[in-house]
Amino acid sequence: MNKSVTVSAKSLDEAITKGCAELGVALDEVDFEVVDEGGMFRKMQVKVTVKENHSDSVETSTPAVETKAEEPKVQVEAGTVEEFEIGGKTQKNKPAREPRKVTEFNPECPKFTKTVAFAEEFFKLMGDNLKVTTSHNDQEFIIGVEGEDVGRLIGKNGRTMAAINTIIQSIAINTHSEESRRVLVDIGNYREKRKDYLIELAKRKAEQVKRTGRSVRLDPMPARERVIVHLTLQDVEGIITESEGVEPRRYLVIKPGAR
DSSP states (O other), rough: OOOOOEEESSSHHHHHHHHHHHHHHOGGGEEEEEOOOOBBBBBBEEEEEEEEEHHHHHHSSOOSSOOOOOOOOOOTTOOOOOEEEEETEEEEOOOOOOOOOOOOOOOOOOHHHHHHHHHHHHHHHHEEEOEEEEEEEEEEEEEEEOOOOTHHOEEEEEEHHHHHHHHHHHHHHOOOOOOOOEEEEEEEEHHHHHHHHHHHHHHHHHHHHHHHOOOEEEOOOOOOHHHHHHHTTTTTEEEEEESSSSSSEEEEEEEEEEO
């Protein structure tokens, strides 16, 4: 049987569920790795892998009940769309996207020159003492903002900053550039501080669940932040994490249980 598969979906939960279905295993029989967190117009990519102890047991054990003959496999050419029946409806299984190619960063690319110019004018209107800086990595072009009283531009749980990010990102998208890096706005180094806070919160709540044996529900948070908690606790023994609820009020629950 296949031991791993990379799937794309709108959320981490959907991706893991989809991966388990393709691998034919249960949720507690796999590990996962977020390959690409996705963006406004791009689904996240998650690699779902069958745990070694499970795959070994499946390959060496003898089935106790009679199994049906395996149906012949259908060969599907690369680039085509495979159709199959689920519940009487035809579903389409699209081929997985190839990983994005990392190109050499070009600071003169219109996607960034126009976006930075807009961001500088935008933040001038927001305050006289705001300083705009830029940096980049293989996946993101980051517009940093520092200055006095930046808390009002961040908002509760970063909601105002997320709205500003959407506005500035739309300018980048409308340049129709071939550059694949997405634009990320980070005000007052909030994202790094928030990440550190979520990691510490996840560890603290996991210890509470271990100690009390009772589940803990976290406040609603966006998918990007739920991924941080999932990844922080994915290898913690005796702990499982699940997302519940509906966007934009989707939240995480940390539960006692074996993986």
